[in-house]
Amino acid sequence: MEREKLELLFETFFDITSLVRMERGESALYSRVLDCCRDVLRADGVMLLRVRNGRLERYAKRGSAAALHRSEIRGTQSLLEWLDREAAPFLGPAGDWYRPFTDPIFTRNSGSLLCAPLVAKESHLGLLVALREQVPGQFSHEDLRTITVLANQTAIALENADLYERLRREAVIDGLTGILNYRSFMRNLRSEMRRARRYGLHFAFVMADVDRLKVYNERFGHLAGSQVLAQVARFLVGSCRTTDIVGKYGGDEFALILPQTGTEGARALCERMRQAIAAHAFKHVEAGAVTCSFGVALYPQDAEDLYGLIRRADGILFMAKRAGKNTVRTTADPDEEEAAAPGEPEEEQVGSRAPHATRS
Numbered sequence: 001m002e003r004e005k006l007e008l009l010f011e012t013f014f015d016i017t018s019l020v021r022m023e024r025g026e027s028a029l030y031s032r033v034l035d036c037c038r039d040v041l042r043a044d045g046v047m048l049l050r051v052r053n054g055r056l057e058r059y060a061k062r063g064s065a066a067a068l069h070r071s072e073i074r075g076t077q078s079l080l081e082w083l084d085r086e087a088a089p090f091l092g093p094a095g096d097w098y099r100p101f102t103d104p105i106f107t108r109n110s111g112s113l114l115c116a117p118l119v120a121k122e123s124h125l126g127l128l129v130a131l132r133e134q135v136p137g138q139f140s141h142e143d144l145r146t147i148t149v150l151a152n153q154t155a156i157a158l159e160n161a162d163l164y165e166r167l168r169r170e171a172v173i174d175g176l177t178g179i180l181n182y183r184s185f186m187r188n189l190r191s192e193m194r195r196a197r198r199y200g201l202h203f204a205f206v207m208a209d210v211d212r213l214k215v216y217n218e219r220f221g222h223l224a225g226s227q228v229l230a231q232v233a234r235f236l237v238g239s240c241r242t243t244d245i246v247g248k249y250g251g252d253e254f255a256l257i258l259p260q261t262g263t264e265g266a267r268a269l270c271e272r273m274r275q276a277i278a279a280h281a282f283k284h285v286e287a288g289a290v291t292c293s294f295g296v297a298l299y300p301q302d303a304e305d306l307y308g309l310i311r312r313a314d315g316i317l318f319m320a321k322r323a324g325k326n327t328v329r330t331t332a333d334p335d336e337e338e339a340a341a342p343g344e345p346e347e348e349q350v351g352s353r354a355p356h357a358t359r360s
Contacts, residue, residue, distance in 0.1 A: 005040050009150065012036035016157040026050075026161060030059040031068045033128070033154050040150075041114065041143050043130040048154075049073075050118075050126040051083060086127055090115035091144045094131060112138040116151035120159035128154065174248040176226055177233035185247025185255060192245070192257050193306060196299055203299050204266035206256040207313040208236070208273070211291045211325040213252040220284045228282050228290055235280070239273045255313075263298060263332045270294040270328040278326055291326035293317060302331045 015032050030048050037046045038061060047060040056073040082099075090097055094113040111133035118125040128151040132139060172184035180188065189205070196203055210232055217225040229252065236246050236254055249255040258266050274292055281287040295317025303309040312331060320329040 005146070008036055008040055009146070012150070013153050016154065017160075026158070027059070027068060027070070029154075029157060029161070031061075033150065034059065034061045034068070037128060037130055037147065037150060040146060041130045041139065042132065043114075044111070044133045045131040047129040047131075048118075048126060049083070049129070050158075051080070051124065054080070056080070056083065056126075083127065084124060086115065087117045087119065087124055089117070089144055089148050091139055091141065094133075114139050114144055114147045116144075116148045118151050118155040118158065120155040123159065125155050125158050127151075177230050177248055179233050179237060179254075180245065180247035182247065182249060185245065185249065185257075188245050188247070189255075189257055190306060192259060193299060193309075196259075197304075201260060202262070202301070204256075204258040204261040204263070205297050205299060205309050205313050206258065206266060206270060207249065207295045207310075207317045208254040208256070208270070209293050209317055209321065210252040211293055211321070213290070216282075216285070216290060224283055231280070231282065232277060232292060235276045236273055239269060239276065244269075263296065263330050266296045266298075267328055267330055270296060274326065274328055288326075293320040293325050294328040295320055296328065296330040298331065 012032060012035075016029050030050075034046045034048060037043065045060065045062045047058060050057040050059065058069075058071045058073055060069045061067070062069075091114055092112070094111045097113050097115060111131055113132075114130040116128050118128060128147060130139070130143075130147055172180060174181040192203055195201065210228065213225055213228065216228060233246070233248070233254065236256065240246060240256070240258075243259050245257040247255050258269065261269070274294060277290070277292045278288050280290075282290045295313045295315070297303065297309055297313035297316060299309055302312045316329045316331055316333075319333075320327045323329065
């Protein structure tokens with residue numbers, strides 16, 4: 001291989017590794033790979049097909065243009081099966097390379113074409129394609145080795161990018177509920193408190209607790225209880241604005257940050273959440289058997305420090321639980337603690353469905 005081509009390849013390998021470490025996004029990586037592919041192989045058009053979550057994304061460049069064109073090829077099972085069959089490098093006339101989609105880099109079904117799979121370990125991540133229509137001469141077997149080496153390095157970089165993203169997500173996201181974990185939520189709470197203090201703003205801090213979850217777990221198992229927590233998290237997130245922050249605080253507790261929200265605004269939001277959860281028939285039980293209680297405190301009215309605010313909201317949540325559960329309490333409500341309403345023991349309040357109503 002010519003020295004100039006080798007230098008360009010090694011520069012590209014270094015660049016794409018750096019892009020992954022810098023978390024610059026995959027588009028920058030694709031653009032760099034396609035530039036190298038086009039320049040080293042003297043190609044008229046280059047394309048990268050990327051498999052992602054059951055769909056096929058297309059990134060392409062044509063001629064000397066710097067623009068990266070992205071589109072999504074509607075994924076069908078037959079298209080993904082076709083991609084699996086293209087797991088071997090291809091060298092030959094463009095007309096001999098079957099593709100079940102149209103593409104603007106193929107202005108006519110002629111010229112010479114190279115194709116190499118993006119394979120990392122046993123994962124097929126996509127294809128790297130180069131087309132030579134206007135440049136005289138056909139691609140050579142050396143060109144095929146070149147694009148295969150570039151595809152292999154690209155696949156490794158993409159796999160590393162996926163790994164970094166997965167680790168980053170696991171560092172901030174609760175694996176069960178898909179919302180912020182405790183550590184990440186607390187980081188956001190500290191940040192919101194600094195912002196509010198600096199600009200003289202206020203926000204509501206809410207703690208929520210799933211009522212009778214311990215009893216539910218004892219009756220139906222912790223797996224079913226985990227599903228309840230995941231569903232409750234979806235209700236909380238679904239009721240919030242994009243500026244609100246929802247996180248997992250403890251075993252069956254959640255916490256929310258509601259920027260620029262006062263007592264009544266927070267009460268109204270929590271009431272919507274409470275009603276939605278109470279109206280939902282969770283697995284094994286009727287609607288209303290699993291509910292949620294909420295405690296609301298305000299910054300800076302109720303506390304000006306982090307743990308003081310948390311203690312205030314936690315105390316209000318305790319009052320909501322003592323007041324009979326399935327309720328919303330705020331620091332503006334009366335201070336007296338009401339005794340729990342008399343009735344059947346907690347163990348009997350999480351009732352099973354009637355046999356004919358049980359869902360599978």
